[in-house]
Amino acid sequence: MSTALETRGLGKRYGRNWALRECSLAVPAGRVAGLVGPNGAGKTTLLHLAVGLLRPDAGSVRVLGDTPETGLPRIGFVAQDAPLYRDFHAADLITMGQKLNKRWDSGFARDRLTQLRIPLDRKVGKLSAGQRAQVALALALARKPDLLLLDEPVASLDPLARREFLQVLMGGVAEHGTTVLLSSHLVADLERVCDYLIVLNESRVQVLGGVEDLLATHKVLVGPRRADRAGPVAGVATVIRESHTDRQTSLLVRTHGPVLDPAWMARDLTLEDLVLAYLAEPSSGSLPGPDRLGIENGMEMTS
Amino acid sequence: MIEFHLDGRSKVATYLQLVQQVKQSLRLGLIDPGDQLPRVREVAEALAINPNTVLKAYRQLELEHLVAARPGVGTFVTRSLAGPALANQAALRHELIGWLSRARTAGLDQEDVVALVETTMRATFQEGLDGGADEGVDTA
Amino acid sequence: MIWLTWRQHRLQAAYLLLGTLAVSAALFPIGRAMHSAFDNDGLAECLRTNGNPEFIRPAEGMGCGEFADLFMGRFGSLLPLGILLVLLPMLVGLFLGAPLVAREVEQGTHRLVWTQGVSRLRWATTKFGLITLFGLALAAGYAVLLTWWIEPLAAAAGSRLEWLVFDLQGVVPLAYTLFAIALGIAAGAVSRKLLPAMGITLAGFVVARVLVAWLGRPRYQEPIERRISVVTDRLPNELHGEWNLSSGVYDASGRQIVANGNRYCPPEALANDRAPGVCDPTTYNLEVYQPAGRFWTFQWIEAGIFAVLAAALLAFAVYRVRNRIS
Numbered sequence: 001m002s003t004a005l006e007t008r009g010l011g012k013r014y015g016r017n018w019a020l021r022e023c024s025l026a027v028p029a030g031r032v033a034g035l036v037g038p039n040g041a042g043k044t045t046l047l048h049l050a051v052g053l054l055r056p057d058a059g060s061v062r063v064l065g066d067t068p069e070t071g072l073p074r075i076g077f078v079a080q081d082a083p084l085y086r087d088f089h090a091a092d093l094i095t096m097g098q099k100l101n102k103r104w105d106s107g108f109a110r111d112r113l114t115q116l117r118i119p120l121d122r123k124v125g126k127l128s129a130g131q132r133a134q135v136a137l138a139l140a141l142a143r144k145p146d147l148l149l150l151d152e153p154v155a156s157l158d159p160l161a162r163r164e165f166l167q168v169l170m171g172g173v174a175e176h177g178t179t180v181l182l183s184s185h186l187v188a189d190l191e192r193v194c195d196y197l198i199v200l201n202e203s204r205v206q207v208l209g210g211v212e213d214l215l216a217t218h219k220v221l222v223g224p225r226r227a228d229r230a231g232p233v234a235g236v237a238t239v240i241r242e243s244h245t246d247r248q249t250s251l252l253v254r255t256h257g258p259v260l261d262p263a264w265m266a267r268d269l270t271l272e273d274l275v276l277a278y279l280a281e282p283s284s285g286s287l288p289g290p291d292r293l294g295i296e297n298g299m300e301m302t303s
Numbered sequence: 304m305i306e307f308h309l310d311g312r313s314k315v316a317t318y319l320q321l322v323q324q325v326k327q328s329l330r331l332g333l334i335d336p337g338d339q340l341p342r343v344r345e346v347a348e349a350l351a352i353n354p355n356t357v358l359k360a361y362r363q364l365e366l367e368h369l370v371a372a373r374p375g376v377g378t379f380v381t382r383s384l385a386g387p388a389l390a391n392q393a394a395l396r397h398e399l400i401g402w403l404s405r406a407r408t409a410g411l412d413q414e415d416v417v418a419l420v421e422t423t424m425r426a427t428f429q430e431g432l433d434g435g436a437d438e439g440v441d442t443a
Numbered sequence: 444m445i446w447l448t449w450r451q452h453r454l455q456a457a458y459l460l461l462g463t464l465a466v467s468a469a470l471f472p473i474g475r476a477m478h479s480a481f482d483n484d485g486l487a488e489c490l491r492t493n494g495n496p497e498f499i500r501p502a503e504g505m506g507c508g509e510f511a512d513l514f515m516g517r518f519g520s521l522l523p524l525g526i527l528l529v530l531l532p533m534l535v536g537l538f539l540g541a542p543l544v545a546r547e548v549e550q551g552t553h554r555l556v557w558t559q560g561v562s563r564l565r566w567a568t569t570k571f572g573l574i575t576l577f578g579l580a581l582a583a584g585y586a587v588l589l590t591w592w593i594e595p596l597a598a599a600a601g602s603r604l605e606w607l608v609f610d611l612q613g614v615v616p617l618a619y620t621l622f623a624i625a626l627g628i629a630a631g632a633v634s635r636k637l638l639p640a641m642g643i644t645l646a647g648f649v650v651a652r653v654l655v656a657w658l659g660r661p662r663y664q665e666p667i668e669r670r671i672s673v674v675t676d677r678l679p680n681e682l683h684g685e686w687n688l689s690s691g692v693y694d695a696s697g698r699q700i701v702a703n704g705n706r707y708c709p710p711e712a713l714a715n716d717r718a719p720g721v722c723d724p725t726t727y728n729l730e731v732y733q734p735a736g737r738f739w740t741f742q743w744i745e746a747g748i749f750a751v752l753a754a755a756l757l758a759f760a761v762y763r764v765r766n767r768i769s
Contacts, residue, residue: 100447
């Protein structure tokens with residue numbers, strides 16, 4: 001199948017509040033997708049719906065072509081804060097996995113933890129947060145999943161532990177071609193490992209697309225001061241953010257062609273800049289499909 | 304075997320950094336035709352980067368006919384970029400050190416040196432293009 | 444799943460087992476002393492000889508009341524200990540039942556175990572089932588001990604159906620334990636935190652037990668009424684085992700003269716009536732009681748009530764686990 005995770009109009013409600021609504025997205029197989037958004041935007045809700053811990057109130061979610069219940073054996077999941085039975089040894093947890101799972105590679109889990117020098121016979125509660133995260137990841141990978149879902153796996157880890165976690169994760173992906181969806185609010189880390197981006201803001205999907213494509217089409221244009229929301233600029237599909245000094249105007253834009261106007265100097269963005277810009281402007285979006293708002297370019301420059 | 308490293312602050316895309324590092328090693332003769340490049344998995348794990356990025360870099364090198372992928376085995380260097388022999392380069396390097404100390408005495412700082420080298424290089428190599436072989440041009 | 448349940452709860456089980464053994468060890472010597480006193484100091488002998496009839500003639504000195512009083516004088520103070528023992532099923536429910544779901548959810552590990560290869564239904568039924576079985580096994584052990592322990596006290600105090608005595612004998616301790624465990628599990632499935640779950644279990648257990656024992660138990664079967672004239676030479680044998688629900692003295696027209704009490708006047712007293720009107724032969728004692736023979740019927744009825752409650756609570760807990768927790 002070509003999509004590892006697909007949602008259509010997915011929604012979840014708590015009382016009268018919708019934690020997630022009208023969420024439609026698709027994560028292509030083989031990608032490492034980053035799920036970004038402020039706290040309360042619905043990231044955890046989306047992941048819990050995908051893994052079957054929650055049932056949708058609206059819309060549908062399909063994982064690896066199946067419902068979450070049916071697809072669960074092929075999914076690996078690590079919840080927020082990597083919950084583990086604190087008085088179990090790592091070896092006990094591996095035994096647990098073997099008893100509960102049909103597809104399970106005990107040897108893989110043991111080797112992985114031994115390589116990281118994590119003791120198998122110590123109570124997991126006595127390990128550091130980084131080591132616990134590694135144990136949780138090893139357990140998830142030992143199921144040999146086709147899709148791996150991680151809820152803020154590195155949020156509370158120190159930089160070294162974060163790096164080591166991502167190393168192990170990337171090694172696992174390289175070896176098995178696992179599709180990964182990981183949520184985070186640390187975008188800088190995501191830029192190294194993610195090639196697909198989902199931005200959730202105010203319980204809706206705001207940005208969806210390949211990282212390479214997004215970075216290629218988004219630019220910061222700097223030019224002489226002009227009036228706020230003045231006319232269209234050639235090559236620009238949407239203006240995401242606009243700011244002015246007394247002599248200069250900066251536009252953060254999504255382009256659909258080259259910006260050849262010599263009045264503007266174009267600069268590339270980091271993924272972090274892009275995400276922050278969208279998060280600051282909840283009404284804008286970049287979704288595959290018709291634009292939701294913006295200054296449509298009526299004039300095409302032909303070269 | 305090459306060991307890759309990333310400059311997180313560089314504006315250059317990750318995969319291009321890897322391509323450049325391979326080319327640099329080829330130029331310096333650190334790897335030769337027939338040598339194997341590190342496996343995708345090892346690079347992804349060592350640098351904590353997406354394996355697709357590594358694949359993209361290797362594919363780019365393949366497009367430039369510098370490496371060839373052998374399925375199930377690995378990616379191997381097919382061509383060298385080392386132009387002049389290492390010995391010549393040692394002599395050139397020696398001259399360069401001399402020139403640099405003279406430039407420093409003359410009062411040029413690093414940025415001045417780089418600017419001077421870049422503009423002169425552009426002019427000189429442009430002439431050379433019209434007349435001779437150049438590094439990075441496909442001669443295969 | 445069986446392995447997981449064992450590994451997760453083996454320490455809890457060990458502590459509970461140890462606690463039960465400790466309680467048993469404490470009770471055993473006292474029980475031995477009581478049985479020994481009962482057998483050897485005359486009460487048992489007396490009851491055997493006079494056959495423990497329904498009525499006795501005090502004039503002929505047929506009662507064993509003196510022996511009973513002696514025995515109760517020595518061991519009667521142990522009866523309040525019974526209150527502690529009555530709470531034992533609740534403790535099992537608190538420490539075995541309440542943490543089952545509550546601690547799992549509180550620590551977030553449900554998100555680990557429910558995303559492995561086992562369905563929530565299988566998780567719930569295996570865990571609830573195994574834990575309940577262990578609790579019942581424990582309860583069976585101390586029910587046997589308690590029945591043996593309280594036997595002489597019950598005989599000396601009067602009725603096996605009495606409060607406290609009934610609760611510590613027969614099959615009801617098992618039913619109380621089953622109920623307490625089910626209540627603990629269900630409380631945890633609702634509150635999702637350990638301390639509130641324990642609180643609900645404690646309160647729920649006390650309320651349920653009090654309500655059933657107070658409102659239900661006297662009415663499991665229609666009580667029997669017994670009328671005895673105030674002037675009589677035969678008195679009801681207090682050691683016969685009837686469970687007195689109420690007693691009073693009524694006059695010929697049915698009006699109550701004395702509430703919560705009896706009046707017995709031997710026929711000779713009529714002759715030298717120092718208190719005119721007191722020994723009026725037209726007045727009678729009315730006793731409402733449950734006969735001793737209904738002990739096992741009542742045991743099974745009350746056990747059945749708590750078993751049904753436990754089943755409902757467990758089903759509810761399974762529902763909560765499958766549908767209301769994420």
